[in-house]
Amino acid sequence: MLLPSHRLILERHLEPVSPANLVLWSLRGLTVLDTRFNAEIRADRILLLGEDRVLAGTPLAPLASGTSPAVLGAAVAEALDGLYTAAWRDSPALRRAGAERLLASGFDELFNHLDPYSRYVSAEDARMARERRVGQSGLGLRVAAQRNALVIDEITRDGPAAAAGIRAGDRLLAVEGRRLGPRDPGLAATLLEGPEGSEVTLTLMRGNRRRVVTLVRERVVPETVTAELGQNILYVRLTGFSAVTDRRLTQVLRDGFAEGAPRGVVLDLRGNRGGLLSQAVAVADAFLTDGDVMRTEGRHPEANRRYTAGGQDLAEGRPVVVLVDGRTASSAEIVASALAERGRAVVVGSATMGKGLIQLLAPLPNGAEILVTWSRIVAISGWPIQGIGVLPSLCTSLGPEVVAQGLAQLRQGQAPMGAALARQRAARAPVLASEMTALRNACPPAEGREDDQLAARALIETPEAYATAVRIP
Secondary structure (H helix, E strand, O other), X not given: XXXXXXXXXXXXXXXXXXXXXXXXXXXXXXXXXXXXXXXXXEOOEEEEEOOOOEEEEEEOHHHOOOOOHHHHHHHHHHHHHHHHHHHHHHOHHHHHHOHHHHHHHHHHHHHHOOOOOOEEEOHHHHHHHHHHHHXXXXXXXXXXEEOOEEEEEEEOOOOHHHHOOOOOOOEEEEEOOEEOOOOOHHHHHHHHOOOOOOEEEEEXXXXXXXXXXXXXXXXXXXXXXXXXXXXXXXXXXEOOEOOOHHHHHHHHHHHHOOOOOOOEEEEEOOOOOOEOHHHHHHHHHOOOOOOEEEEEEOOOHHHOEXXXXXXOOOOOOOOEEEEEOOOOOOHHHHHHHHHHHOOOXXXXXXXXXXXXXXXXXXXXXXOOEEEEEEEEEEOOOOOEOOOOOOOOOEEOOOOHHHHHHHHHHHHOOOOOOHHHHHHHHHOOOOOOHHHHHHHHHOOOOOOOOHHHHHHHHHHHHOHHHHHHHHOOO
């Protein structure tokens, strides 16, 4: 089990790491389960220490003499196998915790030394994550407690609930004949979930009409795209990047432009924590006809990639404003930076999260998975998103007075965030922590606010301000 995972870390992690440290850090993870354990390097050996004695040891030489990640990975696996076996025999606490917890604890300590995003995922958590990535077996609805009742809070388009005519606002009285009340949202969620293809019967109330509906559970991809037209501006909100986000965005844009083009598009990425990298490129592609979107860099040759657009500008050249906040991360940051740097959109809001590292997912024989950071996301002009985040051209996190001043400056042909944006785009990895802090302080990360949408509308309605903001400094 350990061989493929440690070979992957040695071969592909963004930063080089020594095999000896992989063994040492993994052993120190045992301390979480049994405080009597410790590990250290003495002379030419790695030692597993008990409360008052050396329990076992392994020579350093095999961990330093290999010529390839495969050989060194095998050496790490062999060393840990022997040392873990010794610890298991000696510790009742480890045996009570079980093999899964032993393995997880070792990986947790190891990854604590590498980066914030590499991690071990248990078999159960891995199964749940796989369901979230591809859509989950369910009914395409969400339940919430409202007005002293359980209410259908959200319906997924094209899901079983939508097909059966269930609407948001319907009261949920029972599932499979089991009555439910406002204190039972957790129980309702448990009763509603089940294997794909299985049936479930719901008792619902709409107004004074009671109805019983039988639904077949299927794999439902959560809705990530919603849109509305207001004051001739198309507002599109993306909450994540699922496998079908690009298709739903395409449909929303085509529908929005079908009966006369709106004055502009507001793409709301506030609170969007990311998702599939390929979908980020596809979403950017919906507004770009050609050219670069982003690139990735890493130690392994396959980690160095360039992503380009080759689609059709579905917004038909109209002004685009992208809303971001301190929770905007990962794939959402790719979209915001790409559209801004290509001069296709103006970014409004605050500094984003700065999650610019990409993980490689590897399954393990026990059903668990490891995520290993192997590349960094680099914006078109060369700066790394990790730690810095995307800076807006119009900052809203410093209050309404600063927003008003910023809009006034833009109308006069001045860029209020110009100096900070130029400094950001000149940054190159590795970026000093002090420089990251200075850049982010130009527009501190904050949660989205009403000023964001008002500022977006003002930009679209003021062509001279938009023209200034969209220019790359």
